[in-house]
Amino acid sequence: MSEAVTRTATTDPGLLASLDPLLRTWLPRQRWFAGKGRPITGFSLVGATELLPAHSPLGLHHLLVRAHQPPVPGARAVPGDCYQLLIGAREALPPRLAPALIGHMTEGPLAGRTVYEALYDPQPAGVLLEALRSRARIGGLRFERDPGQEIRTGLVPRMMTAEQSNSSVVYGDTFILKLLRRVVPGTNPDLELPLALAREGCPRVPAPTAWLRAELSGESYVLGVLQPFVQGASDGWELALRELAKGEDFAAEARALGRATAEVHLALARALPTVTLGHTQVRALADGMIERLDATAQAVPALRPYVPGLRVAFEAPAILAAEGRTWTAQRIHGDLHLGQCLRSPSGGPGTGPGGAHAADGGGTWSLIDFEGEPARPLAERRMPQPTVRDVAGMLRSFDYAEHSVSPTVPGWADTCRAAYCTGYAECGARDPRTDPVLLRAYETDKAVYEVLYEARQRPDWLPVPLSAIRRLAAPDPS
Structure with a gap:
């Protein structure tokens, strides 16, 4: 492709109708499909773009499809979730692509061909990178990149298989393309915040190299972000579990991670507006926590004995606010835990000009995945919030790590929690422990969320958040 390629792209209107029976079976099996447990009653097309001609040996269709389902009992009816699909079409699939199979088409424009998840296939995945490199405009799709960054050709793609709510492709250990699966119109924080941090020169978050958007019916969707791939990096969750299994101390890493979190928070406060939360805002915050x-408690009887103590934790910030106490709110990560952090070897892509940060030892911590909690509305995910919400998420993550190995290492999580807060304060940010009332409220809210999740998804894990609930419901939770 030449620079800034622009071309129209048409997709046969009968494509979705012919895909319908296959998608009804295939879509609910995907880890990123949010509507599990409810039948799909139909599909509607939000957008369709032909990236490779349907009549060629390899066809490639980009679809934005809304899946319609019955509402959750007791909840109000809402439009179906919109999903981003990349559908490849071949005469027959080679054995290496067997895991990508969607099905065999018997009618419609792709009749007689086999359709599959195209991200597994290096050639279609390469089409996406080339479109980003050339800043292509194809139909309603907009492939954009930072003009100061280059994307070289010849990078071999491979799909990562460990993700849940999104999909990622790594290109030659140089870039990683994260494709959002469930998409909504509007400004997505997974692009917005890393771009803002890049402008601030914050080295703790890989700067976006390129991104994919759709402009459809007057609305804009962020569909994917290309960032540098942090070679040799360890996922924070996996690293913590490895150290736990060996009986190794993790305090130094937790302290360095606290520093990294504070650096990101301080940079976000410089880059984007902050607001003051007074009595009205804090009262609404507490009411939301009490409602959850x-x-x-209605859904999980085991939580009911602790409700009075937990209500105290949620009411406490509102009482302080009524007495005139205020808090500062700003943009935050929104879903911070060990799995959203990468520790790279010294000198990797999250490193500042002088190499690894001194407190990081021989490596550097980076924060990734700024999408926020996908189940929450986009407007809510973009609201300024107190930084202790991110801190509370990380403190709960240490607790989960301690209980994920057998035998457990008593006191491991407490040591990490203290070290993390110490590191956070070392960067000039306020020590989270000096705001125990709001920190307790956010940690309690997170533990309540975990109780509901575990009761529904992993009942064997329910004792983990319940142990935190017992502590947080006590008159002195310390």
Whole structure:
């Protein structure tokens, strides 16, 4: 492709109708499909773009498809979730692509061909990277990149298989393309915040190299972000579990991770507006937490004995606010835990000009995945919030790590929690422990969320958040 390629792209209107029976079976089996447990009653097309001609040996269709399902009992009816699909079409699939199979088409424009998840296939995945490199505009799709960064050709793609809510392709250990699966119109924080941090020169978050958007019916969708691939990096969750299994201390890493979190928070406060939360805002915050508590207690009887103590934790910030206490709110990560952090070897892509940060030892911590909690509305994910919400998420993550190995290492999580807060304060940010009332409220809210999740998804894990609930419901939770 030449620079800034622009071309129209048409897709046969009968394509979705012919795919319908296959998608009804295939889509619910995907880890990123959010509507499990409810039947699909139909599909509607939000956008369709032909990236490779349907009549060629290899066809490639980009689809934005809304899946319609019955509403959750007790919830109001909402439009179906919109999913991003990349559908490849071949005469027959080679054995290496067997895991990508969607099905065999018997009618429609692709009749007689086999359709599959195209991200598994290096050639279609390469088409996406080339479109980003050339800043292509194809139909309603906009492939954009930072003009100061180059994307070289010849990078071999491979799909990562460990993700849940999205899909990622790594290109030659140089870039990683994260494709959002469930998409909504509007400004997505997974692109917005890393771009803002790049402008601030914050080295803790890989700067976006390129991104993919759709402009459809007057609305803009962020569909994917290309960032540098952090070679040799260890996922924070996996690293913590490895150290736990060996009985190794993790305090130094937790302290360095606290520093990294504070650096990101300080940079976000410089880059984007902050607001002050007074009595009205904090009262609404507490009411939301209490509402979630009551709903969870209805669904999980084991939580009910602790409700009075937990209500105290949620009311406490509102009482302080009524007395005139205020808090600062700003943009935050929104879903921070060990799995959203990468520790790279010294000198990797999250490293500043002088190499690894001194407190990081021989490597550097980076924060990734700024999408926020995908189940929450986009407007809510983009609201300024107190930084202790991110801190509370990380503190709960240490607790989960301690309980994920057998035998457990008593006191491991407490040591990490203290070290993390110490590291956070070392960067000039306020020590989270000096705001125990709000920190307790956010940690309690997170634990209540975990109780509902575990009761529904992993009942064997329910004792983990319940142990935190017992502590947080006590008159002195320390």
